[in-house]
Amino acid sequence: MDIQPLSISGAWRITPQQFPDERGVFLEAFQQPAFHEAIGRSLEIAQVNTSISKVGTIRGIHYADIPPSQAKYVFCTQGAILDVVVDIRTDSPTFGQWDAVVLDDIDRRAVFISEGLGHAFMALDDNSVATYLCSTTYSPTREHGINPLCRTIGIEWPTEDRNGNPITQIISEKDRNAPGLNTSKEQGLLPTLALAEGFVRGQK
Numbered sequence: 001m002d003i004q005p006l007s008i009s010g011a012w013r014i015t016p017q018q019f020p021d022e023r024g025v026f027l028e029a030f031q032q033p034a035f036h037e038a039i040g041r042s043l044e045i046a047q048v049n050t051s052i053s054k055v056g057t058i059r060g061i062h063y064a065d066i067p068p069s070q071a072k073y074v075f076c077t078q079g080a081i082l083d084v085v086v087d088i089r090t091d092s093p094t095f096g097q098w099d100a101v102v103l104d105d106i107d108r109r110a111v112f113i114s115e116g117l118g119h120a121f122m123a124l125d126d127n128s129v130a131t132y133l134c135s136t137t138y139s140p141t142r143e144h145g146i147n148p149l150c151r152t153i154g155i156e157w158p159t160e161d162r163n164g165n166p167i168t169q170i171i172s173e174k175d176r177n178a179p180g181l182n183t184s185k186e187q188g189l190l191p192t193l194a195l196a197e198g199f200v201r202g203q204k
């Protein structure tokens with residue numbers, strides 16, 4: 001299991017070792033000791049989510065209030081997604097920046113997203129299955145959205161699926177109507193890096 005930091009602090013890319021044989025393939029999708037050694041904390045799992053998305057679907061950008069926010073360990077068991085981490089921590093040196101990893105049923109990578117970061121993804125194939133281990137249960141009143149098409153953030157969403165076909169975006173009404181980054185900041189909704197890091201330290 002290879003675990004590498006992304007360009008935004010608090011986010012990592014995990015590449016598992018795969019063991020193919022005549023039956024198929026085996027891999028460890030998550031392993032607490034390796035996770036702890038690389039990331040310096042454990043992930044206590046309170047909920048496991050799965051969503052199945054049509055090609056072109058964009059979900060997010062979502063984040064949850066600290067405490068307790070919601071850390072997520074995301075992987076894709078079927079199809080492919082572009083998984084995007086957005087730094088929405090207002091005092092962070094990379095505030096407003098994003099990073100992305102393709103998660104698919106070939107490399108079977110995962111992304112870990114710490115508390116206080118924004119998360120979104122786009123399905124790059126039909127019936128793409130995203131599964132994520134979550135540190136907390138769902139709290140609808142503490143979960144918020146930022147418009148995934150916000151120009152200030154400027155996520156470069158793919159225009160072709162993984163077969164090279166043009167993509168038509170599908171976005172929920174809720175996400176389409178979500179405020180942009182600047183409005184979210186003005187409304188005092190966004191977390192700070194200091195708050196996020198303090199919360200994570202307290203969890204160790």
Ligand SMILES: Cc1cn([C@H]2C[C@H](O)[C@@H](COP(=O)(O)OP(=O)(O)O[C@H]3O[C@@H](C)C(=O)[C@@H](O)[C@H]3O)O2)c(=O)[nH]c1=O
Nearest residue numbers: 049051059060061062072119120121137138143172174
């Ligand atoms: C996220 C979630 C949703 N729901 C319900 C609420 C709603 O009726 C339906 C669909 O919810 P949403 O439209 O928010 O689903 P979705 O847009 O897929 O939300 C997810 O997006 C990605 C990017 C994330 O990071 C996740 O944490 C989560 O926010 O499912 C739950 O019951 N539990 C949950 O944990």
